[in-house]
Amino acid sequence: MTEVAEPRVPLLAVERLTMRFGGLIAVDDLSFTAYRGEVTAIIGPNGAGKTTVFNCLTGFYRPSAGQLAMHHDGETLQLERIAGFRIARRAGIARTFQNIRLFAGMTVLENLIVAQHNPLMAASLFSIAGLLGLPRYRAAEREAIERARHWLNRTGLTDRADWLAGALPYGAQRRLEIARALCTGPALLCLDEPAAGLNPRESAELNELLLAIRAEKGIGILLIEHDMSVVMGISDHVIVLDYGRKIADGTAAEVRADPEVIKAYLGEEELNSLPKEVAADLEAPQT
Amino acid sequence: MPFLPFSSRYLVDLGTTVLIYVMLGWGLNVVVGLAGLLDLGYVAFYAVGAYTFGLLASDLGFTFWEALPFSGLVAASFGVILGFPVLRLRGDYLAIVTLGFGEIIRIVLLNWAPVTGGPNGIGGIPRPSFFGLPFARSAPEGVTTFHQFFGVEFSPDQRVIFLYFVILAMALVTNLFTLRIRRLPVGRAWEALREDEIACRALGINPTTAKLSAFAIGAMFGGFAGCFFATRQGFISPESFTFIESATILAIVVLGGMGSQMGVVLAAILLVTLPEFGRAFAEFRMLIFGAAMIGVMVWRPQGLIAHREPTLRLGPQPVSTR
Numbered sequence: 001m002t003e004v005a006e007p008r009v010p011l012l013a014v015e016r017l018t019m020r021f022g023g024l025i026a027v028d029d030l031s032f033t034a035y036r037g038e039v040t041a042i043i044g045p046n047g048a049g050k051t052t053v054f055n056c057l058t059g060f061y062r063p064s065a066g067q068l069a070m071h072h073d074g075e076t077l078q079l080e081r082i083a084g085f086r087i088a089r090r091a092g093i094a095r096t097f098q099n100i101r102l103f104a105g106m107t108v109l110e111n112l113i114v115a116q117h118n119p120l121m122a123a124s125l126f127s128i129a130g131l132l133g134l135p136r137y138r139a140a141e142r143e144a145i146e147r148a149r150h151w152l153n154r155t156g157l158t159d160r161a162d163w164l165a166g167a168l169p170y171g172a173q174r175r176l177e178i179a180r181a182l183c184t185g186p187a188l189l190c191l192d193e194p195a196a197g198l199n200p201r202e203s204a205e206l207n208e209l210l211l212a213i214r215a216e217k218g219i220g221i222l223l224i225e226h227d228m229s230v231v232m233g234i235s236d237h238v239i240v241l242d243y244g245r246k247i248a249d250g251t252a253a254e255v256r257a258d259p260e261v262i263k264a265y266l267g268e269e270e271l272n273s274l275p276k277e278v279a280a281d282l283e284a285p286q287t
Numbered sequence: 288m289p290f291l292p293f294s295s296r297y298l299v300d301l302g303t304t305v306l307i308y309v310m311l312g313w314g315l316n317v318v319v320g321l322a323g324l325l326d327l328g329y330v331a332f333y334a335v336g337a338y339t340f341g342l343l344a345s346d347l348g349f350t351f352w353e354a355l356p357f358s359g360l361v362a363a364s365f366g367v368i369l370g371f372p373v374l375r376l377r378g379d380y381l382a383i384v385t386l387g388f389g390e391i392i393r394i395v396l397l398n399w400a401p402v403t404g405g406p407n408g409i410g411g412i413p414r415p416s417f418f419g420l421p422f423a424r425s426a427p428e429g430v431t432t433f434h435q436f437f438g439v440e441f442s443p444d445q446r447v448i449f450l451y452f453v454i455l456a457m458a459l460v461t462n463l464f465t466l467r468i469r470r471l472p473v474g475r476a477w478e479a480l481r482e483d484e485i486a487c488r489a490l491g492i493n494p495t496t497a498k499l500s501a502f503a504i505g506a507m508f509g510g511f512a513g514c515f516f517a518t519r520q521g522f523i524s525p526e527s528f529t530f531i532e533s534a535t536i537l538a539i540v541v542l543g544g545m546g547s548q549m550g551v552v553l554a555a556i557l558l559v560t561l562p563e564f565g566r567a568f569a570e571f572r573m574l575i576f577g578a579a580m581i582g583v584m585v586w587r588p589q590g591l592i593a594h595r596e597p598t599l600r601l602g603p604q605p606v607s608t609r
Contacts, residue, residue: 088491103482
């Protein structure tokens with residue numbers, strides 16, 4: 001799936017990440033690496049701790065133990081030591097949410113401009129140049145609009161740029177959330193179930209979009225997904241979680257054949273009671 | 288609005304009151320309408336602005352124009368002071384704390400008698416001058432008064448009309464400032480914060496600075512309005528800054544349509560003039576007023592003007608050869 005010629009450049013190294021909530025261990029001693037220009041998928045049954053990993057990465061939770069090293073702009077940043085809201089800018093990590101979190105009362109374009117808050121804020125000299133309407137700020141704003149237009153074109157939302165984000169159909173809202181994350185100019189894009197609620201045609205389009213983004217920007221994509229057509233179709237590397245522990249790590253094909261994974265998804269007894277061929281067939285669409 | 292201010296003194300006075308509420312409404316609109324932080328103690332900043340001028344005038348002899356920027360600054364710092372402890376609160380909880388803050392300020396003003404004069408308030412606050420020309424029948428030695436300078440007959444209405452234009456100018460500046468800042472990154476961050484704080488953090492917006500700046504700017508306008516109130520009345524006491532004032536200002540913002548600048552104007556005119564027209568009904572006034580408010584909430588729950596103008600639109604495709 002990947003061109004073997006180029007050496008893999010690690011982007012994010014998760015070392016022995018543990019997250020406890022009281023007595024519950026949501027993520028247990030998890031280590032993995034995501035590489036630049038690769039799609040890394042995290043899969044697992046519901047409640048396996050996938051979203052918790054994302055929340056640790058993006059600063060919403062402070063990990064109980066472990067290290068999250070992000071290689072960005074030639075330096076290595078320990079994410080667990082950076083304040084949550086700074087991670088987007090300093091470490092170049094952008095994310096989407098399982099239950100869509102758009103600025104519903106603002107237009108599609110405004111959503112994409114808000115995502116470029118930090119460069120625009122600097123250009124407006126903390127609002128002073130902006131209040132005076134200096135050309136320096138106007139140029140920055142025009143640039144931000146062009147960047148937004150680029151992602152609108154890529155996600156097919158240009159015609160609806162001035163709609164309220166909340167008025168978009170579901171599939172378009174999912175794409176807008178991805179476009180908004182991309183407007184921050186990330187090095188690593190974290191997508192939490194981007195295909196949830198999409199019909200098969202829409203998820204096929206999503207696959208194309210993600211592959212195109214990877215090809216164009218060379219960024220890493222970290223993906224939580226239940227839709228196996230997405231996971232198997234575009235992932236270079238799949239990590240399987242169950243009860244917070246990593247039970248498999250490898251290419252899509254390797255993971256698919258792993259008995260541990262099949263056990264986690266289907267349960268041991270059911271698996272044994274099924275003929276072998278049926279079990280193998282069931283495994284792919286099961287979510 | 289009496290744009291022919293020579294109509295009658297009563298109308299000009301009423302217009303001035305309306306404009307004070309318009310300005311307060313616009314100030315609160317930044318906090319409630321844009322940033323979505325429900326503030327039930329906004330009158331505290333109005334009081335802080337008024338007392339800042341009152342104290343600067345009685346202790347240090349400041350004039351209105353000298354004290355105006357200080358009133359705004361002190362009120363803005365109080366906005367930040369209120370903002371810090373309530374950063375983590377939202378909705379109802381935030382409303383209760385801000386309500387308490389408003390009461391704390393009023394009770395401090397009432398009880399800290401050596402400084403604030405307690406329930407007696409502060410009197411003898413100087414009136415504004417017209418570029419150094421006072422509005423007075425006769426001036427002390429060496430000072431020219433407004434009517435002497437322009438060679439017109441003295442009339443007490445001159446000051447009232449001047450006050451009207453001062454608050455009109457202040458309100459217009461407030462409006463221009465708000466319209467402009469709404470189109471800047473800070474303004475959009477406020478609105479984004481109102482829509483979804485978690486998404487804001489994921490996009491690298493610092494919610495702390497966004498909230499504090501909204502509180503500070505809203506409070507600053509409240510402080511300016513308070514300074515004007517003090518110079519207009521010439522006397523201030525804690526009685527003018529009760530919770531009912533906060534409720535009225537919030538009602539203006541909600542009634543007008545959250546975030547809508549014109550809505551605030553319309554609602555301020557309605558809320559200030561309706562009780563005036565109701566004078567004939569005397570004791571039924573509040574009843575009619577309440578019924579009118581319920582009517583509006585039933586038929587226009589979004590406020591009188593609920594339309595939101597986008598801060599920017601996607602322009603036509605630039606000519607490119609790609």
